[in-house]
Amino acid sequence: MKHVRVRITAGGREAEIHPMYDVWANAEFLERATALQWNYTGDALGILHYAVGDADAFEAAVEGIPEVLDYDVVRAGSGSFYVYVRDATTEELGDLFGPITEGGLVVVPPIRYHEDGTVTLALFGPDAEIQAALERVPVPVDVTVEAVGGLDATAATVETHLSVRQREAVEAGLELGYYEVPREAGHEAVAAALDCAPSTAAEHLRKAESKLVSVVFGR
Numbered sequence: 001m002k003h004v005r006v007r008i009t010a011g012g013r014e015a016e017i018h019p020m021y022d023v024w025a026n027a028e029f030l031e032r033a034t035a036l037q038w039n040y041t042g043d044a045l046g047i048l049h050y051a052v053g054d055a056d057a058f059e060a061a062v063e064g065i066p067e068v069l070d071y072d073v074v075r076a077g078s079g080s081f082y083v084y085v086r087d088a089t090t091e092e093l094g095d096l097f098g099p100i101t102e103g104g105l106v107v108v109p110p111i112r113y114h115e116d117g118t119v120t121l122a123l124f125g126p127d128a129e130i131q132a133a134l135e136r137v138p139v140p141v142d143v144t145v146e147a148v149g150g151l152d153a154t155a156a157t158v159e160t161h162l163s164v165r166q167r168e169a170v171e172a173g174l175e176l177g178y179y180e181v182p183r184e185a186g187h188e189a190v191a192a193a194l195d196c197a198p199s200t201a202a203e204h205l206r207k208a209e210s211k212l213v214s215v216v217f218g219r
Contacts, residue, residue, distance in 0.1 A: 002127050003108070005147040006134070008119045013140045017092040019065045020085060024049070025117045029057035031079075032180070035111035040101050042094065044069065046086045052175075055081040080175065092138075099136035103129050120146070162208050168194060169204035170212075178205070 015022035024033050030053035038047040051058065055075055062068045062085065070086040089097070100107060105125035112120045123130055137143050162170070172193040177184025191201035 001125065002130055003122060003124045003149045004130055004145055005120060005122045007144045007146055008121070008137075009142045009144070010117070011140055011142065012117065014117065016140070017096060018087065018090050019067055020062070020087050021093070023058075023061055023065075024113045025119065027053075027058070027061065029054040029061075030113075032115065032177075033113045035113075036109055038107075038111075040089075040097050043089055044086060045089055045093070045097070046084065049083050049085065050076070050080070050175075051083060052080045052177075054079075055083075058083065095138045096141060099133040102133075105129055105133055162211060165194070166204050166208035166211070169201055170208045173205060 010017060010021070010025070012026075014025045024030070024035075030051055033049055033051040033053075036048045036050055038045065055073055058081070059071075059073055062071055067088045067090065068085060069088055070084075072084045074082045076082055087093075100121075100123060103125070105123055108122040108124055114120065123133070134143050134145070169190055172190045173179055173185075176189045176193065178186070178190055187202040187205060188198045190205065191198040194201055194204070196204075
């Protein structure tokens with residue numbers, strides 16, 4: 001069994017696969033987005049996202065997409081929101097999702113959309129099934145394997161190694177852009193979110209990062 005993190009690149013042809021894929025990957029009104037949970041039934045795809053960006057512009061965009069069957073936006077503060085979107089699938093989206101959702105494979109949350117239009121996700125399952133699924137991903141999508149590990153590298157297992165405050169610090173860092181490249185917020189912003197001293201926030205982040213790296217590399 002393997003845990004594999006992959007990066008998906010559609011080379012600017014996201015809209016050919018699905019118009020919502022194009023929105024999540026390329027819309028200028030979104031700074032970043034993460035798919036937290038989803039349900040793929042073959043003819044429809046329901047996904048819960050967390051996004052940083054302009055919620056009003058997002059709603060205006062999805063209103064004009066025929067493939068969007070339903071959606072619900074909940075604003076989470078200044079410049080961020082949660083959104084559930086239920087999409088009718090296209091043939092191209094089915095070709096992309098089919099190989100990674102069939103058989104015994106598990107897609108491990110979250111799926112992250114990046115500023116360069118690429119998407120990263122993780123798969124867990126039998127080695128042969130992972131290899132077969134990656135080989136079946138259709139053109140124009142390119143898949144690059146970024147990391148390979150075991151069960152202890154999955155997000156749920158790694159999370160158990162963190163204290164409550166360490167997890168809160170990492171979550172705040174993710175939401176604020178502490179881990180973006182280039183960095184959008186410092187440990188002072190994380191400290192403000194946690195209501196603690198900057199030195200304390202920096203210590204929580206440092207210890208959490210050390211534990212996460214150790215788990216991923218089996219140390």
